[in-house]
Amino acid sequence: MDALQERLTEFAAARDWQQYHVPKNLAAALSVEAGELLEIFQWLTPEQAAAVMDDAETAHRVRDEVADVMAYLLQFCTSVGVDPLAALAAKIERNELRFPAPKRRGERGERE
Amino acid sequence: MDALQERLTEFAAARDWQQYHVPKNLAAALSVEAGELLEIFQWLTPEQAAAVMDDAETAHRVRDEVADVMAYLLQFCTSVGVDPLAALAAKIERNELRFPAPKRRGERGERE
Amino acid sequence: MDALQERLTEFAAARDWQQYHVPKNLAAALSVEAGELLEIFQWLTPEQAAAVMDDAETAHRVRDEVADVMAYLLQFCTSVGVDPLAALAAKIERNELRFPAPKRRGERGERE
Amino acid sequence: MDALQERLTEFAAARDWQQYHVPKNLAAALSVEAGELLEIFQWLTPEQAAAVMDDAETAHRVRDEVADVMAYLLQFCTSVGVDPLAALAAKIERNELRFPAPKRRGERGERE
Numbered sequence: 001m002d003a004l005q006e007r008l009t010e011f012a013a014a015r016d017w018q019q020y021h022v023p024k025n026l027a028a029a030l031s032v033e034a035g036e037l038l039e040i041f042q043w044l045t046p047e048q049a050a051a052v053m054d055d056a057e058t059a060h061r062v063r064d065e066v067a068d069v070m071a072y073l074l075q076f077c078t079s080v081g082v083d084p085l086a087a088l089a090a091k092i093e094r095n096e097l098r099f100p101a102p103k104r105r106g107e108r109g110e111r112e
Numbered sequence: 113m114d115a116l117q118e119r120l121t122e123f124a125a126a127r128d129w130q131q132y133h134v135p136k137n138l139a140a141a142l143s144v145e146a147g148e149l150l151e152i153f154q155w156l157t158p159e160q161a162a163a164v165m166d167d168a169e170t171a172h173r174v175r176d177e178v179a180d181v182m183a184y185l186l187q188f189c190t191s192v193g194v195d196p197l198a199a200l201a202a203k204i205e206r207n208e209l210r211f212p213a214p215k216r217r218g219e220r221g222e223r224e
Numbered sequence: 225m226d227a228l229q230e231r232l233t234e235f236a237a238a239r240d241w242q243q244y245h246v247p248k249n250l251a252a253a254l255s256v257e258a259g260e261l262l263e264i265f266q267w268l269t270p271e272q273a274a275a276v277m278d279d280a281e282t283a284h285r286v287r288d289e290v291a292d293v294m295a296y297l298l299q300f301c302t303s304v305g306v307d308p309l310a311a312l313a314a315k316i317e318r319n320e321l322r323f324p325a326p327k328r329r330g331e332r333g334e335r336e
Numbered sequence: 337m338d339a340l341q342e343r344l345t346e347f348a349a350a351r352d353w354q355q356y357h358v359p360k361n362l363a364a365a366l367s368v369e370a371g372e373l374l375e376i377f378q379w380l381t382p383e384q385a386a387a388v389m390d391d392a393e394t395a396h397r398v399r400d401e402v403a404d405v406m407a408y409l410l411q412f413c414t415s416v417g418v419d420p421l422a423a424l425a426a427k428i429e430r431n432e433l434r435f436p437a438p439k440r441r442g443e444r445g446e447r448e
Contacts, residue, residue, distance in 0.1 A: 001113060004200050011204065014213035020223040020379045024153040024161035027146075028252055028378040030181070031259075034139075034146040035371025037188075041136040042364040043335040043356045046269070049136035053192050063194055067203035069142070069185055070196050073178070076149075080165050082175055084182050088116050091179035092123065101126035111132040111267040132267045140266040140364055147259025147367075154252040155244045155447040158382070223379040225337055228424050235428065238437035244447040248377040248385035251370075254405070258363075258370040261412075265360040273360035277416050287418055290409070291427035293366070294420045297405055300373075304389050306399055308406045312340050315403030316347065325350035335356040 001085070005074045012075070026076040033072055037065035113197070117186045124187070138188040145184055149177035225309070229298045236299070247303045254296040261289035337421070341410045348411070359415045366408040373401035 012021050040061055041049050053059040077084045124133050152173055153161050165171040189196045236245050264285055265273050277283040301308045348357050376397055377385050389395040413420045 001197060004197060004204070007204055011207065011213075015211060016214075017223050022158055022162055023164060024156060024158055025378055027150045027153050028255075028374055031143070031146040031150045031255055032371045032375045032378060034143040034181075035255075035368045038139045038143045038364055039368045041139050042361055042368055044136060046134055046136055050134055052135060053194075062192060063199040064203060066185070066189060066194050066196055067199040069146075069181075070200045071203065073181055073185065074200075077178060080174060082165075082178050084178055085113060085116060087175040087179040088182045088186075091176060091183065092116070092119055095123065099127060101123075102128075111129050137266055140262055140367075143367060143371075144259045144263045144266060147256045150252055151256045154249055154256055225421060228421060228428070231428055235431065235437075239435060240438075241447050246382055246386055247388060248380060248382055251374045251377050255367070255370040255374045258367040258405075262363045262367045265363050268360060270358055270360055274358055276359060277418075286416060287423040288427060290413060290418050290420050291423040293370075293405075293409055294424045295427065297402070297409065298424075301402060304398060306389075306402050308402055309337060309340060311399040311403040312406045312410075315400060315407065316340070316343055319347065323351060325347075326352075335353050 001074070005078060008071055008075050009078060021075055021079060023076065023079045026072055026079055030069065030072040030076055033065060033068040037062070037069060040065065113186070117190060120183055120187050121190060133187055133191060135188065135191045138184055138191055142181065142184040142188055145177060145180040149174070149181060152177065225298070229302060232295055232299050233302055245299055245303060247300065250296055250300040250303055254293065254300055257289060257292040257296055261286070261293060264289065337410070341414060344407055344411050345414055357411055357415060359412065362408055362412040362415055366405065366412055369401060369404040369408055373398070373405060376401065 012018055040052065040058065044052070052062060073084065076082075124130050152164065152170065156164070164174060185196065188194075236242055264276065264282065268276070276286060297308065300306075348354055376388065376394065380388070388398060409420065412418075
């Protein structure tokens with residue numbers, strides 16, 4: 001992931017795009033791309049959505065939008081100096097305290 | 113990243129949350145969390161936005177929202193069987209062909 | 225609607241908030257609020273989502289988020305000088321040409 | 337606005353699209369369209385964003401996305417039986433209590 005993050009930085013620098021890649025713009029772009037991923041699913045039933053990778057063209061579109069979300073997330077993290085994996089690990093630890101797992105599996109958990 | 117992706121899967125399984133973690137819901141949740149990250153920046157000038165990590169409380173909030181975006185992106189990828197880093201590497205290669213870097217640096221690139 | 229649009233303008237002016245209510249910020253805020261509305265639905269099945277107004281507290285939350293989306297949409301329109309109802313009427317006319325209705329009802333339309 | 341709301345309902349009915357126009361899908365579509373509006377602004381400076389209507393093509397795109405956001409907001413409201421203007425009026429009243437205007441204008445308000 002570090003290598004890809006660096007490649008994204010070089011890609012932007014080679015095109016003089018760092019001027020645009022400031023935190024506020026990157027947070028907006030991340031949100032826009034997450035919307036484009038959601039667009040693929042907006043009219044689908046849960047069943048159709050679960051089978052979305054069966055169609056080669058849609059599967060390509062899903063991978064493409066995942067890549068865009070990841071790209072802007074990593075570039076946002078570069079711009080504010082946040083390590084996304086360290087942030088995620090810390091969050092999982094907080095969530096394990098906040099939402100203790102039930103003793104016995106099978107108790108149907110209600111999603112907060 | 114693989115280890116965190118697995119931990120997220122176990123976290124959801126221990127709480128019987130897999131029933132909610134279907135592709136359409138996870139794409140919606142990813143978009144919602146990207147909106148929460150953007151919310152931090154919505155009223156800031158570009159200058160204020162660039163200094164967002166100087167305030168300890170806001171910096172914590174940024175890391176927290178980055179973690180949520182990453183968590184739902186990874187869980188979405190698990191649900192559709194997409195490798196996010198492979199998808200990103202493939203996209204960077206396509207973009208290098210689509211937006212060739214100018215020969216000489218310093219030509220001000222216009223962001224597409 | 226004009227009266228509410230004016231009231232929003234006065235509300236912002238009385239608090240010296242016009243400085244924040246520029247087009248880019250209002251477009252971001254609109255997107256953030258649309259995300260908050262979606263958040264209510266993200267883990268619901270289509271059936272649960274269709275019954276969302278049966279619970280008084282959730283119904284209040286839905287109305288509250290609808291109001292926020294409408295407020296930022298109207299304020300955005302004020303900031304760029306767009307008449308939202310005229311824009312919508314023009315779009316419906318374009319869509320009637322773009323997606324002609326089938327001759328006979330009952331042919332199951334596929335949502336674009 | 338009522339007339340447009342009805343026209344949207346007839347438009348969807350004539351194409352057998354009501355099956356797709358359930359609350360969860362419409363909330364997702366609203367969020368996706370708000371993202372498309374934001375996309376126009378994502379790389380612009382505040383100054384460029386303020387002049388966005390000077391270019392005829394971009395102005396058309398802004399009006400088009402405003403229409404889409406309004407269309408899905410109204411259709412969402414139809415699907416859950418919410419009156420968007422009544423919801424907005426009630427919210428403005430709540431906000432007038434929540435954020436009292438300063439006695440004297442000119443005290444620079446900080447945007448919450």
